[in-house]
Amino acid sequence: MPYSQAVDCYDYPQYWDLSFRDETPTECDFFEAAFEQFGEGKFRRVLDLGCGGGRNVVEMAARGFEVIGLDNNDVSLKYLTKRLKRRGLEAEILNADMSDFQIEPPLDAALCTFNTFRHLVSEKDALNHLRSVAQSLRPGGLYILGFHIIPLDAHPDCHERWTAQHGKTKVTTTLKVVRFSRAERREVLRFNLHVRKGDEVLRLKTEYPYRLYTGDEFRSLLRKVPEFEIREVYDFWYEIDYPVPFDHELSDAVFVLQKKDDA
Template sequence: MTKSPSTKPRKPASTATIDWYDRPQYFDMVFRDETATEMAFFDEAYQRYATGTVSRVYEPGCGSGRLVAASAARGYDVIGLDNNDAMLAYLQRRLQRRKLSAELINGDMTSHVCSPPVDAAFCTFNTFRHMMDEDAAVAHLRAVAASLRTGGIYVLGFHCIPMDADPDCIERWKASHGGTNISVTLKVVDFQRRKRRETLRVSIKATRKNGTVERVRSEFPLRLYTPKQAVTMLKSVRDELEIVGVHDFDYEIEHQREMDNDLTDAVFVLRKQ
C-alpha cells in the first residue's frame, strides 16, 4: 500500500487593524537602508553649518531609534524622544544588544525642551507632518530652538507637495531582515488640499522565518505643505531659527536646492540664532 505524501499545515495568518508604530520591527525594516546615508549627511552638516563642536544631539519623534542607535555608535551623546512606549522599549532593547547608551524620553515633541541644551537635532521622513496645525508645528520649532545652544542646528526633512500632485498616490516596497520578509503598500486614501490634510493607509504583510504571517493595516493623517507654505512657516520662527541650508533626500551636502516649487523632498538646515 502506497502512502500519500503528508502535507504540513500552514500556520494561519493573523490580521489586525493596529497602528503600525506599535510594530517597531516592521517600521524599522522599512527605513533601515537609509540610515548610513542620513548619518553621513548629519556628520557633514554638523561640520558645515553648526558653530563649534557637535557632541550632544537630539531626535524628537525618534520612533524605533535607528538614528539614535547609529548616532550613539558614532560616539555622540544622544537624546531620543517619542510618545510611543512600544517604540521606546524596542529602542532600549536595541541599545542594550549593541552595548550603547542614550537618554530615552516619553514626551511631546511640541513642548519638550532639552536641558542642558544640545548642539544639534534632527527629524526626518515626515515625522514633522504629524503635527496637524500651524500652532503645533510652530510650537515644535520653538521647543527645538529652546533645546539648542546658540549656533546649534536642526536638520528637518519632510515631503512637500507640488501644485500638480497626484491625490491617488500608491507606493510599494519590500524589505528583509533576520529571516523576516515584509511587503508594504502605502496609499493615499483621503486628500484635502484646502484643509491641508491627507490620510495614508499602510498595509503590511510580514512573513517570519517559521512561516507565520502577520498582516497589519493602519491609517493616519499628515499635514500637507507646498514648498511655499513650508518656507513661510519656517520663516515665521526666523527670530530663533535661521534657514542656512536647503537640501533634498539625496543627502548631498554639496548640492544646495532652490526654495521653489520643485522642492518636494525637502531637507532644511536651521541654525539657532
C-alpha cells in the same frame, strides 16, 4: 489572512524600523557632514525627534554621539531601550510630546526626518514644535528637518511599495494616499506592512493623518520662528555637495536650519 483593522504600526517598531533601515547609514552620514559644513563648534549632543524604535538613535550613539531619543509611543521606546542594551550602547530616552518639550543642557543638533514633522496636523502644534526645538538648541546649533513638500501641481493620488529584509525577516511596505484635502491641509496615508518571518506571516494596516505643506506655507510658518535661518536645502538623496533650490518644484525636502547666534 486579512489585514488588521485596529493596529498602530508604531507599536511594531521592529518591523517599522526595518522598513527604513537601508536609509539609516546614508542619513547619519549626512547628519555628520552637515555638522561639519554648517555647524559652529563641536557637535556632540543630539536629539532625535519622533525616534520610534530608534534606528538613528542607535546609529548615532554607535558613532560616539550623546543622543537623546524623544517619542510618545511606549512600545517603541521600550524596544529602543532593549536595542541599546543589546548593542552595549547608551542614550537618553524621553517620553514626551514633540510639540511641547524643553531639553537641558542645550543641544548641538536636533534631527527629524521622513515626515515625522507632518504628524503635527495643526498650525499651533507645528509652531510650538519649532519653538521647542529652538529653545532647546544652543546658538549656532542645527535642526535637520526632512519632509515632503506638496507642489501645487502634485497629483493627490500616490502609491508606493518597497521591501526590506534582515535575516529571516522580510517586510514589504505599501503606502497609499486615501484622503487628500488642500482646503483642510490634510492627507491620510495608509500603511500596509506584510511581514514574513520564515513560515510566519503577519499583516498590519494603519492610517495616519499628515499636514500638507507647500513651499510657501512652510516659509510662512518658519517666519514665525525668527530664531531659525535656512542654511541650505537638500532632497532625499542626502548629498551634502548637491543642495537643491527651494522653489515650487521641491518635493522631497531636507532643511538644514540653524539657530541664530543672537537668538
